[in-house]
Amino acid sequence: MTRRNIPHAPLLAAAAGDTPDRTPVWFMRQAGRSLPEYRKVREGISMLDSCFMPELLAEITMQPVRRHGVDAAILFSDIVVPLRAAGVGVEIVPGRGPVMDKAITTRADIDALPILEEDVPEVAEGIGIILDELTDSQALIGFVGAPFTLASYLVEGGPSKNHEKTKAMIHGEPETWHALMERLTPTITRFLRLQIDAGIDAMQLFDSWAGFLTERDYREHVLPYSVRILEEIAGEIPRIHFGVGTGELLGAMSEAGSEVMGVDWRVPLDVAAERIHAVSGPKVLQGNLDPAVLFAGRDALVSEVARIKSEAVRAMEAGHATGHIFNLGHGVLPNTPAEAITEAVAIVHGEN
Numbered sequence: 001m002t003r004r005n006i007p008h009a010p011l012l013a014a015a016a017g018d019t020p021d022r023t024p025v026w027f028m029r030q031a032g033r034s035l036p037e038y039r040k041v042r043e044g045i046s047m048l049d050s051c052f053m054p055e056l057l058a059e060i061t062m063q064p065v066r067r068h069g070v071d072a073a074i075l076f077s078d079i080v081v082p083l084r085a086a087g088v089g090v091e092i093v094p095g096r097g098p099v100m101d102k103a104i105t106t107r108a109d110i111d112a113l114p115i116l117e118e119d120v121p122e123v124a125e126g127i128g129i130i131l132d133e134l135t136d137s138q139a140l141i142g143f144v145g146a147p148f149t150l151a152s153y154l155v156e157g158g159p160s161k162n163h164e165k166t167k168a169m170i171h172g173e174p175e176t177w178h179a180l181m182e183r184l185t186p187t188i189t190r191f192l193r194l195q196i197d198a199g200i201d202a203m204q205l206f207d208s209w210a211g212f213l214t215e216r217d218y219r220e221h222v223l224p225y226s227v228r229i230l231e232e233i234a235g236e237i238p239r240i241h242f243g244v245g246t247g248e249l250l251g252a253m254s255e256a257g258s259e260v261m262g263v264d265w266r267v268p269l270d271v272a273a274e275r276i277h278a279v280s281g282p283k284v285l286q287g288n289l290d291p292a293v294l295f296a297g298r299d300a301l302v303s304e305v306a307r308i309k310s311e312a313v314r315a316m317e318a319g320h321a322t323g324h325i326f327n328l329g330h331g332v333l334p335n336t337p338a339e340a341i342t343e344a345v346a347i348v349h350g351e352n
């Protein structure tokens, strides 16, 4: 396919360091349980099965775009979809997250871990349907999980509070750990490649749990693999890199090579920009409203959005950043009132 040529879409203009017509905004986890129309179409279908149904995944991807007027769609998928596509036994348990049939504990388990070598036509077809429906001012963001965050689910066997098995492997059996990262990276790259071939306009690398690591461990055990994934697609589409609780890692994460750095809500954007700039020079910022503020009512929303926008302006005026894409500091919480999301988008756009 030929990629859409839509440089004036506000999100793509901002990601390129140009001046968009308005501050672009989208929300991580904008699709999903906050929307009644999502709960309706997902009824009786498991989360992971829905990610392999082209019409359904396209419908779910478009729901928040239609309802809230955001500047981007994010592909409805999950970080474990490439594992499922490769043949790994994994389910998503509602209220918990991805749970593996069998945790990875030994070198033999790693050697037996399937690698994604085939296309995933259902996902490519879903992307085609979404692109037909989006306007030229709305971007489609694809995504993959970073090897560390995926490895954590594999090693722990499921969601983990402290990531102790993962850290035990990193420190106790570093060779085994590196073998796992080597094994996972091609599957992630392959899943990203097929999304790009299908026409996504931008991508986000989710290293959601990287913030559990020290900078030293991040640099030695994680960063080289994220570098490899982002390098693979350098110059093709804008790349966004994000993790939760990564205030202390922003400099190191910026070395992975993305154009845009996602910032969680704990660090003001101007402070984040200083940290990024000191290591990698100015980049575009994405973030960083606390998702809980969507429960706090209109006045709180107006003042928090204004604060965040002014912190981004300060970062740009200081020469520490080249643009701002508005987002949350992590995903939409499941019980968020859908109306608050629509309201937040209008406030960011200055339509209130």
Ligand code: CP3
Binding pocket: 027, 028, 029, 030, 031, 032, 033, 047, 074, 075, 076, 077, 078, 079, 080, 092, 093, 094, 095, 096, 097, 098, 143, 149, 206, 208, 331
């Ligand atoms: O709208 C979007 O942002 C796109 C969809 C998206 C999903 N998962 C859909 C989903 C994205 C970008 C993801 C990525 C993902 N999945 C991450 C990285 C982003 C982040 O939040 O840090 C992680 C860590 C996962 C793993 C995962 N999958 C978790 C922790 C959960 C939540 C479990 C729960 O029930 O609370 C999931 C399931 C999931 N992924 C849901 C959705 C809409 C909820 C499932 C449902 O509706 O039944």
